[in-house]
Amino acid sequence: MPFEDLHEYVEFLSRKNDLIVVNDQVNPDLELTQILSEEERAGKGRAIYFKNVKGKEVPALGNIFATKEKMEAILGDTATNIGNRLKSLLRLPDPSESMISRGIEMLREAGGSRPKLSTTMGMGVNELEKVDLYRYPITRTWPQDKAPFITLPLVITKNPVTGEKNIGMYRMQVYDSETTGMHWHIHKDGAEHYDRTRIGGKKTMDVAVVLGTDPLTMFSAVAPLPSMIDEFSFSGLIAKKRLDIVRGKTVDLEYPKNFEIVLEGYIDPSETRVEGPFGDHTGYYSLEEEFPVFHIRKIFERKGRVYPTTIVGKPWHEDVVIGKTIERMFLPLIQSQVPEIVDLNTMEEAVFHNMVVVSIRKRYPGQAKKVMFALWGMGQLMFSKIVVVVDDDIDIHDRKQVIWAMTTRIDPQRDVIIIPGTVTDTLDHPSGLLNYGSKMGIDATRKDSREGYNRKWPEVLKMDDQIAKEVTEKWQKLGL
Ligand SMILES: [Mn+2]
Structure with missing residues (x-):
């Protein structure tokens, strides 16, 4: 693990002059996140440690993931390198290598990543005498947020049928000192575990919520992993080190041993409560909806604990760094x-999934649409509201080139498809029904007669390289 826990990471940031320690009193209501936001906006994105939060016993830490440099330190490598490593893990042996040696290699990688169960909670862990969420600097970010919300929780659940474990990150509205909301979207693994519990007729479902671990494990909770890959193993796989986990005291679940704070509790599948409004990363307040309720039984804290927080709001915030890391890694x-x-570009100004642009090496007719359907069927890319497919001569990270291709390479009637009645993100408010709406695909690739285009597709303008070079040199000599 590049960092053993959140404190080791804080020390690292401090050595790198990438940490601000605020000793002045700060209000967790609107002020704290506004300070984090200003630091992001100013461009440095240093992490901020708030020692003195008004009315709270526990300090807060923010901007944990706010720069690419931080993210690479957390991962111990670039996202692209890790992505290539993950891809090579899945590679079957080619004829030139021995099946056995490749098999051993795969086993070592997979086996070396599984979490390691520790029998003790470790030194310096206290059980609180009384469950009291109000001791934590839980932030409220936007003026119409209904209450403070926990924004970086690692929500740990188990599938009651298969036993599969999951760590997800779902916002939690504070209802009172021992109760919160649990805003897992219907498509998420946590929500599936909840549904299985409800359908199975069980009265309660154990849930553990960890606030703060080593930052890599926190990142793993956000990574769009298929449900059969558990996030503890993913963290171990990236770190090339097994993650120590411990068994909960009152829940039939395990969680990382390097936690700062852990809330053990349960959800009753027959109970829901109104959740929201909450200023969301769409740039709008998400509306009030019914969501499950989390009841806390016990809280454990480690000595010197810090409460991690993040801002949710219209880009730019640190979720852009996280999103781009995920894009490159996957x-x-x-x-x-x-x-x-x-290449693939999830556009942050489109809140990532609302517009995804891909460039392809097109060889056969209809291939752009085939790619759209593939993406709509793949993991969290199923939320892509608009998919734009361009040829590989377009640099899709250059918005101007994308707009040029989107507008000069399409005949709308032929090249735009609308898919009615399909999956939408839970946060998609323009769709008429929650979680259900339409999608759009734009085929902005070149067309030819195989796709019924019988005119000649024009050549793209390009200056002769030699002449361009000569003219530039002559022009510079003139020194105008
Ligand atoms: Mn998962």
Whole structure:
């Protein structure tokens, strides 16, 4: 593990002059997140440690993931390198290598990543005498947020049928000192565990919520992993070190031993409560909806604990860094499924999934649409509201080139498809029904007669390289 726990990471940031320690009193209501936001906006994105939060016993830490440099320190490598490593893990042996040696290699990688159960909670862990959420600097970010919300929780659940474990990150509205909301969207693994519990007729479902671990494990909770890959193993796989976990005291669940704070409790599948409004990363307040309720039985804290927080709001915030890391990390895996994809850009100004642009190496008719359907069927890319497919001569990270291709390479009637009645993100408010709406695909690739285009597709303008070079040199000599 590049960092053993959150404190080791804080020390690292401090050595790098990438940490601000605020001793002045700060209000967790609107002020704290506004300070984090200003630091992000100013461009440095240093982490901030708030020692003195008004009315709270526990300090707060923010901007944990706020720069690419931080993210690479957390991962111990670039996202692209890790993505390539993940892809090579899935590679079957080619004829030139021994099946056995490749098999051993795969086993070592997979075995070396599984979490390691520790029998003790470790030194310096206290059980609180009384459950009291109000001792934590839980933030309220926007003026119309209904209450403070926990924004970086690691929510740990188990599938009651298969036993599969999951760590997800779902916001939690504070209802009172021992009760919160649990805003897991219907498509998420936590929600599936909840549904299985409800359908199975069980009265309660154990839930553990960890606030603060080593930052890599926190990142793993956000990574869009298939349900059969548990996030503890993913963290271990990236770190090349097994994550120590401990068994809960009152819940039939395990959680990382390096926690700062852990809330043990339960959800009753027959109970829901109104959740929201909450200023969301869509740039709007998400509306009030019914969501499950989390009841806390016990709280454990480690000595010197710190409460981690993040801002949720319209980009730019640190979730852009996290989102771009995920995009680069998972691109090699997406390419292994859809090999014609050259590059993929989830646009942060479109809140990532609302517009995804891909460039492809097009060889056969209809291939752009085939790629759209592949993406709509793949993990969290199923939330992509608009998919734009362009040829590989377009640099899709250059918005101007994308708009040029989108507008000069389409005949709307032929090249735009609308898919009615399909999955939408829970946060998609324009769709008429919650979680259900339509999608749009834009095929902005070049067309030819195989797709019924019988005119000549024009050449793209390009200056002769030699002449361009000569003119530039002559022009510079003139010194105008
Ligand atoms: Mn999962």
